[in-house]
Amino acid sequence: MNDAVRELVLTTRLTPTQRRIARELVNRAEDVPHLSAAELAELAQVSQPSVTRFAIALGFDGYPALKRRLRDLVGRPTQREQDGNDLQRAVRDEMDNLSRLADGLADPRLLQAAAGLLAASRPLPVLGLRAAAPLAGYFGYFASKIHSEVRVLDHGGSLLAERLEQAAGCGASAVLAYALPRYPREMLDGLAEARRLGLAIVVITDSPVSPAAELADLTLVASVGSQLLFDMHTAPMALTMVLLQAISDVDPSTTQRRLEDFELSASRRHLFVE
Incomplete structure (x- = not known):
């Protein structure tokens, strides 16, 4: 692109x-x-x-x-774009996606604003459906170590609206949503419901003109690789970890305390072999 x-x-x-x-x-x-x-x-x-x-x-x-x-x-494709087979070009395209993501982080204010909204939400609902569900789960796994209550919403239907309503009723002030191609209609319906409930909406999506951007308060963009049979989510995954870092930096002392508590618990229960 x-x-x-x-x-x-x-x-x-x-x-x-x-x-x-x-x-x-x-x-x-x-x-x-x-x-x-x-x-x-x-x-x-x-x-x-x-x-x-x-x-x-x-x-x-x-x-x-x-x-x-x-x-x-x-213009014309560069020599690098012409060299190699289809698999190599697909990987190189992902490298370009990561480079664009890195360039966009030169000014971190948008990322920091998103992190502030998400860190303050208790609970924090995280929405990701279909292909985006694993990313929502990945974020939720690590976010739960530095945030007191994270709720991953990875199923659509009437239950999605119900869970958003429950989160808002319990004090949620913001929602993080992953909106990646192909954009599920249920995801857009969920964002519309979140807006109706008064939640601030932070979206991680592949394009500033994706359908979800119209419903978002803050839009974080990470391109998706589309050169193979199925999309590659390398840049959205990297952006997920960068966002987690930004959230941890909102309140470093609380982050440190929660991480130390987890390490003590993990050691007591022998969770890891190393």
Whole structure:
């Protein structure tokens, strides 16, 4: 994915319809310069005039001007991108995803703001459905060592709304949600319910124009690798651990005390062989 194309989209506040177009533009940066307005509209499931209005919103005279700019931004693949087999290119793409994540952490204020919201929530619900469920569970496993009450919500349906309502009733003030492709409808329904309950929403997602970003108070972005049969979540996993570190830094003394208590308990119960 071309970083310059991503930046082009981020410069303008977009409507929900325009976000759908932007998502296709970001995810298909190399293909869009060769698509007609009608073809892009079909991919984004919007009307053709919406594509024209989208281009104008980005500051162009129309869609042809946007396509010319995209051709300049995308350019030709580098030698590194051309070398190697499909598996090597997939791994290298993940390396690029991690590099983008690292670059985005140069200014940690957004991450710190998210950590502050999550650290203060008692309990802390963590939402992740389908492919995102393991990431929610991974976060929950480690977060429970530094946070007094973490509730992993990894099943949808009516039970999800019920558990969010219970968490809010017990004092929750924020929710962390993982929103990764393909975005489950139940996840979006859960975020809408969290908003109705007055919870602050922190989302870890793959794109600033993902469907979940529209419902989030704070959006943390980590790209997903899409070169193989199934997506690779290397960058979202790295962002998970970075967020955990930021949460632990909100109240270092409490973090240290809880970790020491866990170590004493683990030693008493002989949990680990080393």
